[in-house]
Amino acid sequence: MIIARIPHELYYLFELLVLIAGFYIIFLLSSSFYLQAGALVLVLIFYTILGILHHEIHHALRRKIVIEYILVSLMILAVFIFLNNHKL
């Protein structure tokens, strides 16, 4: 499978570029907390799916790995809410 031959470096580079673009968009949406939160959720969904796919393709995927990616994503979202608490 071609996708399995993609080197790890390219995977990380792709992830880095998409996350930079995602956070830049979130930064541009600073006029609305709710738009920013929506964009952040999309970025975190991408991050979780990409991490899971990477493990599925290159390594053995286990449930605890899926949970780890979800927990890290939820933690970033929780910090975002924590930071913007005074707006709610």
Added chain:
Amino acid sequence: MLNFLRHLLTPHHTNNHRAKILHNSSLFLLLIFLLLGSFLINYFQHAAPEVLGVSYSISENDLLSQVNKERQDRGLNALSLNSELDDAARRKAADMYSKNYWAHFAPDGSTSPWQFIRDAGYGYMFAGENLAKGFTDSSSVVTAWMNSPSHRDNILSDKYRDVGFAIVPGTLSGEETVLVVEMFGARQSQTLAAVTKVAAAAPASPSSEIVTEISPTPVPQLVITKEASQTAVITHPKIDASVTSRAASTVGLSFLAFAFVMDLLIVERKKIPRVVGHNLDHVILILLFLLFIVLRNGGVII
């Protein structure tokens, strides 16, 4: 203590070769702690705002002196504070809150900045408007405007003679915020006087900037009773929720990123096989989010 920190932050046989703080159970506890912290902060902000809240220091006097300093540093005349433009700015802020929009022109087309200026009784030849929201101090507002070419043009325009401000707290699109409206103007009489003084000067022309307008026709001046003025929003709670949450988040996430990096380096060096997610993924995400926290200034301008 040292053993506990090693157990918490570095992979070791005591923690199954994965820093304890990075175990799913620890991440879950951290998540619960964060959500609980958010809930408590939100509760205390409303229950005891004098103890826990956002510190604001935005005043008309500070805005005026900083805007005039920017002008005078460039050899321009100082703007005079005008009560009618103050009134227009307050009307604009009230309109944005009541119709729930954040723009120079109401989305339904019912109002424009120029209408508020006319309604306040200021017969203008030139007029302009700068808006800001979400800032906590006057200098951040003026700095943000000066860093934006169109807002800077308004502040440094030699067409204007007067300025007015409104600083109004409220809830816009579900967010608690403070709106700052800055209205610029020059009356027809002021402009004509200036043109007479400089006989060779080129005719005044309107700026192409959307927030600046030249009056199509002279407008008769009306006398309108000034509403209750709002010239400053100054709050000094004992604990600044905004600063505290930002500092706590930055320290906490840095700590987590450090644990992921240490875990990655030690396990790579010792070649210990484990079934865990890619630490590098998590480090990239956390570092980019930290960068976002550092770069965000909390306020926006249009």
